[in-house]
Amino acid sequence: MSEPVSKKLKLDSEMLRICTHSGSFHADESLAVYLLKSLKKYADAEVVRSRDPAQWEEADIVVDVSGKYDGEKFFDHHQREFDEVFSADYKTKLSSAGLVYKHFGKEIISEKLNLSLSDAKQALQIDLLYLKIYKDFVEALDANDNGINNYAADIKPNFHDKNITLPSIVSHLNPSWNTNPTDADYDRQFHKASALMGEVFMNLLDGYGNGWLPARTIVEDAFNARFDVDPSGKIMVLDQFCPWKEHLYCIEKEADKENEILYVLFGDSSGAWRISTVSLTSTSFQNRKALPEPWRGIRDDALSQLTGVPGCIFVHAAGFIGGAKTREAVIQLAKMSI
Structure with missing residues (x-):
């Protein structure tokens, strides 16, 4: 006897699960999880934080843990042989944020700005935003998580700015080491970090999509009419x-x-x-x-x-x-x- 449609749909939605590692967290997986949750497909997905391989196998998508990357289910960058970059134009090795953005960024832009990937003109606009957001935002997170400096190590900074960068702000959201934090404490703070990273990303996307992109259209039209x-x-x-x-x-x-x-x-x-x-x-x-x-x-x-x-x-x-x-x-x- 077949299951009622309503029950089957409920079970299918319950199956959707995003898994990342437990314990202390960083800016890259905080953003990666938010990006996935921003998609209609994963909007109601459960977020599980675990280092248990059994949990990874049960999940629909695994981020920043597992030692695997296949571009479909597993999106980790810690394995020794990993050397994935955003495109041939970049040398920065991807973090989990870059991996998720590389595979889902166009879909996110399409959904959030109501642009169609099947419309030639709108698809070109999506491509422009996709590349710009990586260059202006996501690449820096990839570099930070992979320990890549933005300038030569022998250059002495004029001041210290590490506590005002997004990765450091996220780092400080982790529970203090001497408070005997539980997994629940880490999980609660992780969701705050993910929301923070997501808000920054979405503000950037909104600004580029509704300000930067229309400006380009005006300039392009003027250039063509010169x-x-x-x-x-x-x-x-x-x-x-x-x-x-x-x-x-x-x-x-x-x-x-x-x-x-x-x-x-x-x-x-x-x-x-x-x-x-x-x-x-x-x-x-x-x-x-x-x-x-x-x-x-x-x-x-x-x-x-x-x-x-x-x-x-x-x-x-x-x-x-x-x-x-x-x-x-x-x-x-x-x-x-x-």
Whole structure:
């Protein structure tokens, strides 16, 4: 006699179990477990913390313990022969956080931002976020857990910052050694650590998905329309202001057009328009081409008379930015500056 459907579904949900090791915990498995639990499939899964191989075998997925990695059930990185990295572009050996992110990151991004992996445009957006979050966040956790320094060991730090890093904050959530902690004490604190790591990750994903990604779209559209502004293709007009520098460098590189754009134009909060030069690098004070020297430090009507462009507001004395009252005016200034 077959089991009732409702009972079978209940039993299937009860079978889902995530296992990680018991005892003291670290940032990597704290995040790895949260990432799995963030997926619809594992949302109701039981988290078991154990070093008992029998518990590993009973679990549906095993994280940061077992000495095995197969990309399906076992996600440990402590075995001697382990040398997995995120991709050929990286040298940092993965931790349990990196392993889980590598295999489930795109699915997590898809679910949390309601982007479809089957839609070509949205799949490309997922890929961009997947790579950026690894580079900007997960890789550092992998490196920390595997004892990889970010700089040469002989460099003396100017100050100590270990107690303000996420791995150290998680470490301090472990029960104190002299309180005779039980497994239950460790488990309770582990869930706090996992929630902390998860909140940081999800805040980052939300910021990138709802801020960084839309900004890239605006910059990419402006870059593709650059020849509509001027035949030189060296002027870019943003339809809406957004953080644009990081995106411009990446888009130029992807298009094999590095150093293409000299001036970026955008509206400001007052309703006026700005003309900005483009820095040589994201951290450089030098730009690709400064605004003309005779304009620098000149304002308002005096600047309009000097340039012959009505509605000028200013050009900074350093020549890296200027302003005018209309879009047409800053376009004229940019064309003259080329």
